[in-house]
Amino acid sequence: MTSKKNLTSIAKHYPKKHFVAASAVASFLLTLAILPTSEKVSASRTQVDLTLPMSDITQDDETTHESIHPIDSDRVISSTVEAAPTVPAKNIPKKSGIEFTKQYTVKNGDTLALIFQKADLSSRDVYHVAKVYDDATRLHPGEQVSFAYNADGSFKAFKHQKTKLVSNIIKKVSDDYQVEEVVREPSIEYRFAQGTIHSSLFLDAKEAGLDQTSIMNFANIFGWDIDFVQDLRQGDNFSLMYEELFLDGESIGTGDIVAAEFVNQGTKFQAIRHVDEFGRTHYYTPEGKSMRKAFLRSPIDFARISSHFNLSRKHPVLNKIRAHKGTDYAAGRGTPIRTAGDGKVVFAGWKGGFGRCVIVQHGQGIQTLYAHMSKFNKKTKKGARVSQGQVIGYVGSSGLASGPHLHYEFRVNGVHKNPVKVKLPEARPIEKKYRKEFLADANKWLAILESNQRSVLVASVD
Ligand SMILES: [Zn+2]
Incomplete structure (x- = not known):
């Protein structure tokens, strides 16, 4: 299916909306909104x-x-792709x-x-x-x-x-x-931006006209698949459709990213927004798989790995061969430790060489363990439900530890896995009741994204 055909059918589907086919979109980053007062x-x-x-x-x-x-529709800028949003009306004035x-x-x-x-x-x-x-x-x-x-x-x-x-x-x-x-509900116009990585996502996205919030949102959407510090290569490229919000003809800032693409070392990642009936926003692949994973790769931010998973390591304190069944993250005492996934605390207390230790039981037979804490979070008690990213305790050196660090284990059905390499299960895909609507929406947005990529390409050749 050509994207133009697709766009026409969308326009037909939403006759009330101004809809401009791909060819008119080329210049739209150059066009500034002039709206009647x-x-x-x-x-x-x-x-x-x-x-x-x-x-x-x-x-x-x-x-x-x-x-x-x-804003009545006559005022919508003619070079803007105005596709019908699937956002539920949250607060109708x-x-x-x-x-x-x-x-x-x-x-x-x-x-x-x-x-x-x-x-x-x-x-x-x-x-x-x-x-x-x-x-x-x-x-x-x-x-x-x-x-x-x-x-x-x-x-x-x-x-x-x-x-x-x-x-x-x-x-x-x-x-x-x-x-x-x-x-009040702002009126929404959709913007396109794209760029190529020369130095960093932040600088190159800024160059492409994105504000700081949108750049952070973009990085968060793909953050489960791409490490924007380690994995980035020159020539990687990004493109996205995002909302600009207007009130009485005046721009009041950017809204959500609705569709985004990042090509990292030749691999294409795409994400589409979905807003559920409660107004919650999630991002999925065009096939409806969640962009997030059920587990954080690392339960601690800005920490250095000081000791890898190694089944024949010499223990630094005991000084004899003892399997190291987890990953150590060196970090300052008191650094917050986050639970890697949703689950239930099944142990929170002192556990021999592990010192102050927390074990969280997740679904699918997975347990995560966090050791050597200086203290627990007040809410971290046996039986407590925890959600991904929630702080459960703080880095310390309790138990057998040569210095402040987090010892982190990832067990699947009782078997220790390397937390850095284990294949992380995906978070739940799009709910069944939204699936059909989402897939149609995803197709529409990808067509818009691709036609914009082409248009800008053509424009730059001219
Ligand atoms: Zn360790």
Whole structure:
């Protein structure tokens, strides 16, 4: 199937979305968004400065797709690939129907009473608002507040814009003051970026226009397969589609990576995002296998291996041949130790030469052991459930140890394996109920990714 065909079918499938075929996409990293400003609502009663449009919380419909994307589709940049996101609508802003006619930017030294006074409201209003809304007394300079009035000029509602996406509205209903949180959904546009490794992922991805957060996210997605320090080679290359978030036509930053590819020493790794019904984001291969593994390769960050798995090693303290059935990581005393996978603590205590030791039982007959700790995490008790990456204790030299280090063992059905080399089981694949939808989504995104790779290639040849 050609990608163009695929794109056309996607466009048909989502007729409401602007969709631009591959050829138009080539220049899209060069194109800057110029979006019309939204209409300003004139403020009639104001004596404080009105700097922002007031129309931002009045949505016309709370059930349609459009209400999640307050920017109307005409404003979508024509060179942007706008594919229908499969993201569930998390917080559809409710129709408040309140028109805020006065807005004020909180300044240093402002008090709620002072702001209400400037807005022609009484201290009685201040009292009632502060009584139901704790944050009213914790306004920060630079934050926006706004007011709505009844026809007779009396208090109708107060809005505190906490972040670009979150605001709280305190409204008077009969004699009652109610607090309502309004979370806006930004509109999403999709961006493409690609690059070749010359020095490091960080520098080359930055060169390709990615911000620091996106680079970290990218490294995390592939971090289970690729060691971006050890494994990187010149000529490796990367490409990705990611979200840029807009509110009222203004970019408010980048969102998730939706599709990504890294070619490392000739091997291609691809990842596609999936958001489940609870809004949790995971990355899978195009076939639906998890990008993460069920186990961390190493239970400790930034540590040096001081002694490898070796069945005929001379023991440094006992000075005689004794199998070393694990890996030693030299690290400073107190360095946190993480459990390599989800599981249950089956031992936490003193265990002879191992000193303070924790054993975690995982699924599939796998146990991991962590020895010589200086102390345990408070929650590390026999029977406790632990999740991957959770700190279970701290590096020390308890038991038979020549210096502070972690002795780490990986056992499968009671047999010791080399923790550095053992083939780690994969985390669970995409859930069955999402599978069909995910595979279709993955195909779509890979087609978009590939057509962008080609377009940029063609553009650079021209
Ligand atoms: Zn050891």
